[in-house]
Amino acid sequence: MENVSDQELRRLLSAKGHSIGPITNTTRSIYQKLYTKLLEEEDRAIEVKLGSPIQSPKPDPADTPVLRNKLKRSPLTDDEKLSEATFSVPEEKKKKVDEEEVREDRDDINDNNNNNNPTPPHHTPIIRDTSHPTSNIPTTGLNRARFRGIPTYVAPSLRRSTIERTALSKKLAEEAGETNPKKSSLRVPGVRVTETSASLKTKIDAAEKAETKQTRGLSNTNKLNVTMGSTPGYMRATSSTLKKDSKKDAGSKKTDMNSTRTRMRRSIRLAARRSIRRAGQPTPVTKRDKDYIPKVGGSAIRKAKDTPSAAPKSKGGPAASGKKKRAPWDVKGRLEDVTNLYSALKVEKEDMEEKMTDLEADVEQKTEDLEILKIENDKLKSDLTSTTEQLSEVNMKCHEQQFKLDEAVVERNEKVASYERVKRERDELEEDFSRTKSKMREAENRADDLERDLRRANNAREEVEENLAKSKKHVGELDDKIEELKQDIEKLNTTIANKDSKICEIERILEKERGEKGDVHNVLRRKEEHIEHLDSKIASLEKTIKDLNETVAEKNNKIDSLEGNLSKEQRNHRDINRVLSDRESQICDLDQKLAVCTERLLAGEKLRRKLHNTIQELKGNIRVYCRVRPFLSSEVITGQPTHEIPQMDFGKDNSNITISSLQGEKLGRKGELLNNSFNFDHVFGPRHTQEDTFAEVSGLVQSALDGYNVCIFAYGQTGSGKTHTMQGPIDPTSEYRGIIPRAMEQVFKTGEEMADQGWNYVFTASFLEIYNENLHDLISSSDSKIEIKLVNEKSREVEVTNVKSIIVQNCYDVHELLLKANKNRTVAATKCNERSSRSHSVFRLKIEGKNTKNGDTCVGNLNLVDLAGSERVAHSGSTGQRLKEAQAINTSLSELGNVMMALQEKKTHIPYRNSKLTYLLCNSLGGNSKTLMFVNVSPLDKHTNESINSLRFASKVNKVDLGTAKKNK
Numbered sequence: 001m002e003n004v005s006d007q008e009l010r011r012l013l014s015a016k017g018h019s020i021g022p023i024t025n026t027t028r029s030i031y032q033k034l035y036t037k038l039l040e041e042e043d044r045a046i047e048v049k050l051g052s053p054i055q056s057p058k059p060d061p062a063d064t065p066v067l068r069n070k071l072k073r074s075p076l077t078d079d080e081k082l083s084e085a086t087f088s089v090p091e092e093k094k095k096k097v098d099e100e101e102v103r104e105d106r107d108d109i110n111d112n113n114n115n116n117n118p119t120p121p122h123h124t125p126i127i128r129d130t131s132h133p134t135s136n137i138p139t140t141g142l143n144r145a146r147f148r149g150i151p152t153y154v155a156p157s158l159r160r161s162t163i164e165r166t167a168l169s170k171k172l173a174e175e176a177g178e179t180n181p182k183k184s185s186l187r188v189p190g191v192r193v194t195e196t197s198a199s200l201k202t203k204i205d206a207a208e209k210a211e212t213k214q215t216r217g218l219s220n221t222n223k224l225n226v227t228m229g230s231t232p233g234y235m236r237a238t239s240s241t242l243k244k245d246s247k248k249d250a251g252s253k254k255t256d257m258n259s260t261r262t263r264m265r266r267s268i269r270l271a272a273r274r275s276i277r278r279a280g281q282p283t284p285v286t287k288r289d290k291d292y293i294p295k296v297g298g299s300a301i302r303k304a305k306d307t308p309s310a311a312p313k314s315k316g317g318p319a320a321s322g323k324k325k326r327a328p329w330d331v332k333g334r335l336e337d338v339t340n341l342y343s344a345l346k347v348e349k350e351d352m353e354e355k356m357t358d359l360e361a362d363v364e365q366k367t368e369d370l371e372i373l374k375i376e377n378d379k380l381k382s383d384l385t386s387t388t389e390q391l392s393e394v395n396m397k398c399h400e401q402q403f404k405l406d407e408a409v410v411e412r413n414e415k416v417a418s419y420e421r422v423k424r425e426r427d428e429l430e431e432d433f434s435r436t437k438s439k440m441r442e443a444e445n446r447a448d449d450l451e452r453d454l455r456r457a458n459n460a461r462e463e464v465e466e467n468l469a470k471s472k473k474h475v476g477e478l479d480d481k482i483e484e485l486k487q488d489i490e491k492l493n494t495t496i497a498n499k500d501s502k503i504c505e506i507e508r509i510l511e512k513e514r515g516e517k518g519d520v521h522n523v524l525r526r527k528e529e530h531i532e533h534l535d536s537k538i539a540s541l542e543k544t545i546k547d548l549n550e551t552v553a554e555k556n557n558k559i560d561s562l563e564g565n566l567s568k569e570q571r572n573h574r575d576i577n578r579v580l581s582d583r584e585s586q587i588c589d590l591d592q593k594l595a596v597c598t599e600r601l602l603a604g605e606k607l608r609r610k611l612h613n614t615i616q617e618l619k620g621n622i623r624v625y626c627r628v629r630p631f632l633s634s635e636v637i638t639g640q641p642t643h644e645i646p647q648m649d650f651g652k653d654n655s656n657i658t659i660s661s662l663q664g665e666k667l668g669r670k671g672e673l674l675n676n677s678f679n680f681d682h683v684f685g686p687r688h689t690q691e692d693t694f695a696e697v698s699g700l701v702q703s704a705l706d707g708y709n710v711c712i713f714a715y716g717q718t719g720s721g722k723t724h725t726m727q728g729p730i731d732p733t734s735e736y737r738g739i740i741p742r743a744m745e746q747v748f749k750t751g752e753e754m755a756d757q758g759w760n761y762v763f764t765a766s767f768l769e770i771y772n773e774n775l776h777d778l779i780s781s782s783d784s785k786i787e788i789k790l791v792n793e794k795s796r797e798v799e800v801t802n803v804k805s806i807i808v809q810n811c812y813d814v815h816e817l818l819l820k821a822n823k824n825r826t827v828a829a830t831k832c833n834e835r836s837s838r839s840h841s842v843f844r845l846k847i848e849g850k851n852t853k854n855g856d857t858c859v860g861n862l863n864l865v866d867l868a869g870s871e872r873v874a875h876s877g878s879t880g881q882r883l884k885e886a887q888a889i890n891t892s893l894s895e896l897g898n899v900m901m902a903l904q905e906k907k908t909h910i911p912y913r914n915s916k917l918t919y920l921l922c923n924s925l926g927g928n929s930k931t932l933m934f935v936n937v938s939p940l941d942k943h944t945n946e947s948i949n950s951l952r953f954a955s956k957v958n959k960v961d962l963g964t965a966k967k968n969k
């Protein structure tokens with residue numbers, strides 16, 4: 001405690017209503033103690049005014065762990081755990097606090113002794129609590145210990161005095177079932193009875209007991225000293241003061257505070273030394289100790305001797321001279337030892353006396369302290385009573401609060417349950433809300449997308465509308481362009497039509513000029529190919545124009561291609577114009593060349609005809625070809641080759657035939673074998689084909705085309721192959737087709753070819769039959785009589801009346817004609833057996849040619865005659881109709897021979913009119929005619945004589961010179 005002046009003590013205590021007498025050394029301590037107590041009360045008052053860190057002015061009993069356990073509350077909160085932790089201070093901590101307090105008190109006492117501090121040893125040191133706003137307020141030693149970092153034991157809200165708190169804690173501990181308040185901690189939050197306080201309480205109790213004993217005259221200072229020996233110094237001082245006050249109050253007048261303090265210091269010093277010695281610490285021996293030792297007597301000496309560390313280690317002490325065993329004879333030494341021992345005992349005796357004095361002073365002091373404690377105890381008891389009452393009220397309130405708390409707990413649980421329910425519902429609602437929100441967000445996004453799409457669609461629609469407007473405008477422009485193009489196309493078409501007309505004209509001109517031959521013809525053909533190329537170009541141009549029209553229909557997408565095609569077409573048009581101009585110039589050149597070529601061609605054609613005619617004349621205007629047919633399958637003897645005829649021999653140059661025959665074989669007499677050799681213009685053996693035969697005839701056919709009268713007839717006995725040679729099978733595709741169909745093929749083909757040279761031919765065909773010197777039209781069913789009239793005597797031109805002439809233009813027409821003739825012939829054959837062999841058939845083709853280029857004309861007649869069988873009727877023994885037929889045949893054939901002979905003999909009268917046959921062929925025999933006679937020979941040996949006869953007749957005809965033929969114009 002700080003030193004307080006007497007004036008200050010007087011002022012404060014007077015202010016508090018205390019009557020203050022004279023302050024002496026004895027009363028100062030009492031006044032100071034009272035002063036301290038008043039300060040503490042002021043502290044509490046100030047703290048109550050300022051408010052403690054703990055807001056609750058009173059501890060809530062329900063907050064105690066014990067009560068909490070009784071109420072079985074819910075788990076502690078963090079604040080409660082923290083408060084709980086402040087009550088469960090470990091024992092080590094408590095000991096440390098006590099030891100600290102003891103040490104501090106002892107230090108205080110020592111300080112007071114050393115500094116002659118007038119502060120009484122029992123005075124509680126005042127420290128400042130800097131952790132509190134009222135840090136200037138002095139606190140007790142407990143607070144100071146707490147301030148030094150020792151865990152807080154005292155709640156700031158209950159700033160009571162240590163004794164009050166001790167009593168209260170004891171009571172609370174008893175209520176809480178605590179039997180040893182010293183060892184246990186109070187469970188009241190904010191109220192903690194420290195071990196020091198508990199021990200203080202115990203000591204107070206012991207002091208009260210001692211006081212009681214003292215009151216009963218049983219003052220036992222030693223016992224009190226023993227009891228107080230373990231108390232801290234300030235308590236002992238307090239006891240001494242109390243004892244002194246008690247003595248004072250009892251009327252003792254012989255003690256004062258100074259003597260008491262001196263004794264107390266001495267006893268404390270001795271007690272400390274004893275405790276130090278008990279702890280084995282060397283005890284410093286003061287001068288007073290040295291003086292005191294001899295007073296102690298034998299026990300003290302023994303103690304001094306028995307103490308292993310005191311006498312030997314004390315410097316200058318009795319045992320400092322060393323423990324030396326003296327010899328028996330060392331009387332002087334022994335006397336010296338006895339003297340020393342005496343001195344020590346004397347000192348011990350004085351010490352004991354002083355100790356007794358001190359103890360008496362202590363007892364007085366304790367008595368004073370006891371009185372003070374008693375007063376305080378009474379006050380505390382009254383406080384305890386009031387506190388107990390308050391506590392019972394608090395307990396009642398606590399019970400009520402507990403009940404309310406239970407209800408609140410139940411209500412809380414219900415609310416918690418409802419809260420949980422509400423929370424779940426809220427969570428569910430939140431989930432629904434979040435889902436709805438997300439859906440709304442999606443819907444909003446979709447709406448945004450739709451709006452964007454709509455905006456885009458609107459923009460696209462606007463663009464489309466703009467494009468549509470542009471397209472319409474563009475279409476209008478395109479329509480204009482199309483119109484222009486159409487006009488251009490029409491112009492182009494007009495130009496093309498003009499060009500076509502020009503081309504047609506050119507072609508017509510070209511056709512006129514096609515009469516020429518050779519290089520000019522080739523050049524012309526190339527030009528035509530070039531024209532065709534140009535035509536194809538024109539066609540492609542037309543196709544392109546068509547494509548352009550279609551392209552224009554597509555408008556927007558094909559404008560570029562249309563323009564490209566347009567430009568392309570323009571280029572093509574320019575090219576075509578260029579080509580056309582080139583062509584026109586070429587055509588002009590060609591026209592000139594063509595005129596030259598045409599002249600040359602016509603001249604060449606004339607030359608060719610002339611040469612051809614010359615050749616034919618050189619060959620002879622009447623030629624005789626011999627043809628021997630092969631054996632028929634029905635005629636062949638087994639193993640005999642069909643093409644080998646034993647009695648015949650054919651020359652190597654195809655112009656000779658030798659036929660062996662027995663001559664003179666009569667009535668069993670063998671005849672002589674005679675070789676009958678005949679020379680003809682050409683001899684066809686059995687191996688020669690129809691094609692071979694026609695190859696030698698085609699020149700005459702060409703002569704007919706050139707405007708000559710040609711007559712080819714077949715002569716021979718029945719079955720020798722005349723019809724086969726002249727007509728063959730009526731099948732235009734057969735390889736065995738005869739001269740008539742092949743000649744027709746040639747004239748049509750040549751007529752087409754000559755058309756290039758300007759020749760335009762008209763072919764008129766008729767087919768007659770001469771049977772029994774009567775003419776029959778084989779292509780007409782008319783029964784009108786056919787007459788032969790001589791139209792021009794000089795030219796021997798005859799006209800056949802009532803005969804049907806058909807214009808034939810192709811082989812098909814001829815084929816139809818032959819079929820019809822064959823049919824009519826068959827019908828006639830049913831009426832007259834073997835009529836076909838008994839009649840002459842004459843196929844006549846009138847060829848009328850006109851050259852459009854030079855105006856030349858030509859008329860030729862091609863007579864193809866299949867004569868009746870030439871066999872001798874006399875030999876056959878025919879009669880009746882057969883005879884008549886034979887006679888008619890013989891007549892006609894004889895007359896034919898006669899005409900030939902007359903022509904050979906160059907008679908002025910040629911007997912054409914003697915037979916229908918010669919009359920019909922009068923303009924084709926002799927003079928202006930070219931005649932070819934096939935003499936057909938049967939391979940059969942039995943027909944040898946007839947064959948020889950035929951060959952002889954043919955040989956006779958072959959000698960006929962018909963003279964130079966003239967072309968019909």
Ligand SMILES: Nc1ncnc2c1ncn2[C@@H]1O[C@H](COP(=O)(O)OP(=O)(O)OP(=O)(O)O)[C@@H](O)[C@H]1O
Nearest residue numbers: 629630717718719720721722723724836837868869
């Ligand atoms: N060169 C030949 N090659 C093959 N067969 C032939 C040849 N010549 C004629 N024949 C055949 O001989 C037969 C008689 O011929 P074809 O009828 O032509 O004789 P023909 O002289 O005309 O008789 P007819 O006077 O009775 O008319 C026919 O079957 C015919 O096919």
